[in-house]
Amino acid sequence: MAALSETPLLEARGLTHAFGGLRAVDGVDLSLKRGEIHALIGPNGAGKTTLVSLLSGRLPLQGGLLRLEGEDISALPAEGRVRRGIAYTFQITSIFPRLPVFDNVALAAQSRGARDLPAAVAEALDRVGLADLTAQEAGSLSYGHQRLLELAMGLALHPKLLILDEPTQGLAAGEIARFTELVRSLVPGITVLLIEHNMEVVMALADCISVLNFGRLIAQGSPEQIRADAGVQAAYLGGEDAAG
Amino acid sequence: MTERGKILLLHGGVLLALFAAQYLLPAYHANNLARIMVLAVYAMGYNIAFGYTGLLSLGHALFFAMGMYGAGMAVWLVEWTALPAIAMGLAAGAVAAGAVGLLALRTAGVSFMIVTLMFAQAGYLLILYFARYTGGDEGFVVEAFGRRPFGLDLVQDGPRYAAAFCLFAVALAGNLALVRSRFGRVMLAMRENEARSRMLGYNPFRVKLLALVISGLYAGAAGAFYAMLFGYVGASFAMVQYSILPLLYTLLGGAGVVLGPLLGAGLMFYLIDIASGLTSAYLMVVGAVLVVLVLFAPKGLLGALRERGLKWLP
Amino acid sequence: MPILCNQMAFGPFLLLALLEGTVTAAVLALTALGLSLVFGVMRVVNVAHGAFFMLGAVLAWFVASHVPGAPALGFVAALVLAPLAVAALAAVADRLVLKRIGYDPEATIVATIGLLYIFEQAALSLFGPDARPVPAPFTWRIQFPWFGYSGYKLFVVAAALVVLAAVWLMLTRSRAGLIMRATQVDRQTARAFGINVDLVYTGTFALGAALAALGAVLVVPIQQAHYLMGGDPLLLSFIVVIIGGLGSLRGTLVAALVIGLGDGIISMFFTPTLAKIIATLAVALVLVFRPQGLFGARA
Numbered sequence: 001m002a003a004l005s006e007t008p009l010l011e012a013r014g015l016t017h018a019f020g021g022l023r024a025v026d027g028v029d030l031s032l033k034r035g036e037i038h039a040l041i042g043p044n045g046a047g048k049t050t051l052v053s054l055l056s057g058r059l060p061l062q063g064g065l066l067r068l069e070g071e072d073i074s075a076l077p078a079e080g081r082v083r084r085g086i087a088y089t090f091q092i093t094s095i096f097p098r099l100p101v102f103d104n105v106a107l108a109a110q111s112r113g114a115r116d117l118p119a120a121v122a123e124a125l126d127r128v129g130l131a132d133l134t135a136q137e138a139g140s141l142s143y144g145h146q147r148l149l150e151l152a153m154g155l156a157l158h159p160k161l162l163i164l165d166e167p168t169q170g171l172a173a174g175e176i177a178r179f180t181e182l183v184r185s186l187v188p189g190i191t192v193l194l195i196e197h198n199m200e201v202v203m204a205l206a207d208c209i210s211v212l213n214f215g216r217l218i219a220q221g222s223p224e225q226i227r228a229d230a231g232v233q234a235a236y237l238g239g240e241d242a243a244g
Numbered sequence: 245m246t247e248r249g250k251i252l253l254l255h256g257g258v259l260l261a262l263f264a265a266q267y268l269l270p271a272y273h274a275n276n277l278a279r280i281m282v283l284a285v286y287a288m289g290y291n292i293a294f295g296y297t298g299l300l301s302l303g304h305a306l307f308f309a310m311g312m313y314g315a316g317m318a319v320w321l322v323e324w325t326a327l328p329a330i331a332m333g334l335a336a337g338a339v340a341a342g343a344v345g346l347l348a349l350r351t352a353g354v355s356f357m358i359v360t361l362m363f364a365q366a367g368y369l370l371i372l373y374f375a376r377y378t379g380g381d382e383g384f385v386v387e388a389f390g391r392r393p394f395g396l397d398l399v400q401d402g403p404r405y406a407a408a409f410c411l412f413a414v415a416l417a418g419n420l421a422l423v424r425s426r427f428g429r430v431m432l433a434m435r436e437n438e439a440r441s442r443m444l445g446y447n448p449f450r451v452k453l454l455a456l457v458i459s460g461l462y463a464g465a466a467g468a469f470y471a472m473l474f475g476y477v478g479a480s481f482a483m484v485q486y487s488i489l490p491l492l493y494t495l496l497g498g499a500g501v502v503l504g505p506l507l508g509a510g511l512m513f514y515l516i517d518i519a520s521g522l523t524s525a526y527l528m529v530v531g532a533v534l535v536v537l538v539l540f541a542p543k544g545l546l547g548a549l550r551e552r553g554l555k556w557l558p
Numbered sequence: 559m560p561i562l563c564n565q566m567a568f569g570p571f572l573l574l575a576l577l578e579g580t581v582t583a584a585v586l587a588l589t590a591l592g593l594s595l596v597f598g599v600m601r602v603v604n605v606a607h608g609a610f611f612m613l614g615a616v617l618a619w620f621v622a623s624h625v626p627g628a629p630a631l632g633f634v635a636a637l638v639l640a641p642l643a644v645a646a647l648a649a650v651a652d653r654l655v656l657k658r659i660g661y662d663p664e665a666t667i668v669a670t671i672g673l674l675y676i677f678e679q680a681a682l683s684l685f686g687p688d689a690r691p692v693p694a695p696f697t698w699r700i701q702f703p704w705f706g707y708s709g710y711k712l713f714v715v716a717a718a719l720v721v722l723a724a725v726w727l728m729l730t731r732s733r734a735g736l737i738m739r740a741t742q743v744d745r746q747t748a749r750a751f752g753i754n755v756d757l758v759y760t761g762t763f764a765l766g767a768a769l770a771a772l773g774a775v776l777v778v779p780i781q782q783a784h785y786l787m788g789g790d791p792l793l794l795s796f797i798v799v800i801i802g803g804l805g806s807l808r809g810t811l812v813a814a815l816v817i818g819l820g821d822g823i824i825s826m827f828f829t830p831t832l833a834k835i836i837a838t839l840a841v842a843l844v845l846v847f848r849p850q851g852l853f854g855a856r857a
Contacts, residue, residue, distance in 0.1 A: 056443065082445035090443070096436040107433050110426045111445040117426075153444065300664050347846050354603055354663050355845050358796065362842035365793075369835045488671055495668070525683050531675025538659055538669040 009034045016063035024050040026215035035188030039202045042212035056088040057081040087159035091166045097139025108156035124156035144175045163193045247556045266405045278408035285415040287505030289462025290490035295499035297455040298435030303360030306367040307460040309482035310336040311467025316477035319390030326393035330468045337464015345456040368482040383478025498546030570704035575823045583818020584718035585773045590798035592769030594810040599742045599762045605670040608792025609677035614771025615783035619690040630695035641768040648767030652760045681785040694779035714776045
């Protein structure tokens with residue numbers, strides 16, 4: 001890694017969380033550089049969702065340390081971390097279905113204290129291509145549009161770090177291609193942590209990949225390095241359909 | 245016409261009609277309308293918690309009674325004049341809501357309903373227990389010297405209507421401003437999807453607590469004005485029935501619609517008025533309306549109207 | 559409450575309080591068990607539960623006063639007919655109202671508040687505002703060295719124990735109980751296994767109401783029937799179910815004993831209002847700080 005001297009945007013040390021006796025995340029170190037797209041992969045049940053919940057604050061840390069731009073945020077609750085610049089988009093679409101699209105995005109924009117709400121909402125919706133649907137009730141949007149709305153809500157927060165949890169799940173092939181382009185256009189303004197099953201998307205987007213298995217980090221590196229890593233192949237790529 | 249224009253026109257029109265009503269209606273109905281407006285303010289407060297924020301409380305009688313006793317006891321025990329007494333009532337309602345909220349908002353759903361119910365019941369029993377200061381079961385009369393804000397004698401029909409109208413107008417304007425504000429949007433977000441709201445940077449506990457305090461302020465204001473306008477303070481206003489009434493009004497008129505509580509309070513008041521002329525069993529009417537509403541019109545009258553076209557109704 | 563002599567020593571006084579508390583606990587256990595079953599299986603809070611209790615008492619008076627002959631005959635008739643009638647009414651309410659709102663927890667509370675008002679007013683209109691006595695089926699007294707005590711009250715305790723044991727056996731040993739417990743754990747899976755969930759719900763709701771009515775029939779010879787008598791049993795049942803842990807039957811029974819005895823003893827030393835204040839605040843605080851209840855962590 002070239003920029004060792006620069007403080008990483010997010011730095012995690014020894015993150016741990018156990019459910020009962022099961023260590024879902026076991027001493028994970030993770031470091032996200034500013035402006036990169038960092039992918040987190042691993043077989044089902046590897047602890048990806050738990051790890052992301054620890055980063056976003058939806059689960060409390062049982063051990064370890066979390067720093068955002070050098071500042072300790074380990075004890076901050078989820079909403080506090082959002083205000084510091086960590087946005088999270090849900091794996092299962094989570095919007096306000098009975099509110100108009102405008103209000104969904106406005107809630108995000110006003111949370112960071114945007115002065116001009118209509119402008120802030122328009123900016124976020126323009127970016128995902130939903131600008132002409134502002135008045136529609138969010139619940140009446142198609143599934144693909146709801147995923148985009150979810151992303152627009154994340155963007156309207158003007159985050160430093162955007163965590164995308166399985167963003168392409170359930171999307172059609174054409175939608176996935178558009179989504180990939182969209183995510184690529186976010187960097188380097190925003191740092192992206194991408195949790196993704198679709199290896200094509202991961203390989204196309206990621207600057208750096210971390211591989212999780214049984215709650216531990218088993219490899220980290222560029223897409224080429226990960227592709228060549230024997231341990232990863234054994235644990236993951238060989239274990240199940242890589243494209244799935 | 246813009247949405248904003250329509251909203252101003254409708255609510256301004258309602259206020260104008262209510263203002264004109266005191267000159268058009270016979271005294272009996274004008275007096276009823278004064279009472280309805282005060283009860284509607286109480287229900288508006290309830291609607292802020294239940295209709296907009298999704299907090300189904302069964303303990304609002306406590307906040308109403310705190311407003312009523314706060315104002316009434318200030319006159320009765322320490323001989324304050326009307327204005328500071330009313331201020332005392334408002335503060336009592338808000339503080340009680342804040343105190344209950346600090347504990348009850350650690351729960352949700354059915355537990356929240358039971359906890360608020362229990363706190364309100366404890367409040368009612370405390371009123372009975374400290375009968376020396378509260379008048380206990382019999383309550384007390386608010387004397388005329390404490391019912392003269394700005395020299396208006398609230399014992400008279402005219403000033404009484406004017407006072408009720410002023411309270412209602414201010415409450416309505418405040419309610420409209422609140423639900424169309426940024427905070428109003430966050431209240432809705434809590435009702436619709438609390439987990440998502442948290443991940444947009446909002447602290448659900450704080451948002452709900454503030455909404456409940458505003459709701460308690462409304463209930464307290466209504467209680468204080470009730471004592472001032474009708475001159476009587478009694479423990480029956482702290483009973484469970486008085487927690488059910490604003491729920492009933494709100495459900496009937498439309499939860500999450502600003503004008504819902506007024507419509508619900510007006511309809512229910514006259515329904516009971518007519519029913520009690522026919523039978524002593526007016527509670528039967530209340531019960532039947534509750535069941536029918538839950539079964540056939542869970543969104544209430546204005547809620548149904550909003551779903552069928554009037555989407556701009558705030 | 560029996561008349562107390564001022565001279566009575568502390569020991570006998572306590573014995574009397576314990577006896578009274580045991581009677582309260584026995585009736586309370588029946589009533590609270592009904593509420594707990596409904597909450598456990600159907601996941602709804604039935605605010606009209608106290609009204610079912612009241613209807614049981616009022617119907618007991620109605621039946622007893624229309625059966626000629628010895629008081630025991632009327633009482634036995636009431637013991638059978640009143641719970642059955644209340645159960646039928648509950649089943650109808652379940653089908654007409656609760657089922658149609660899909661047992662939504664909050665809507666159910668609102669709807670059962672409505673039912674409560676309807677039942678109370680119906681009792682008032684049909685049976686009048688007066689408190690109605692029902693003669694006890696027998697009148698012999700047990701003579702302690704310090705005071706005499708109603709044999710009927712001891713019969714109430716015994717009868718409640720028999721019913722509780724029967725319900726317990728039904729839940730743990732019978733097929734109906736198995737079906738109820740399966741539905742309680744997971745209604746979707748139960749449906750998938752061919753269980754008629756609608757029928758289970760109606761049956762549970764009727765059984766819960768019948769238990770309240772049964773408790774009421776047992777209590778009317780001690781405490782007259784009145785259309786507003788449902789409030790206290792509802793409140794106390796709530797307290798028992800919450801302290802015992804929502805949906806936990808074992809917890810409900812333990813809590814009924816504690817609350818019943820506690821109520822008997824506390825109300826001898828404190829004013830009833832103060833006792834109620836303490837009780838309501840206790841319920842609120844238990845729900846806030848220990849939502850799983852004080853006893854029995856699981857159902």
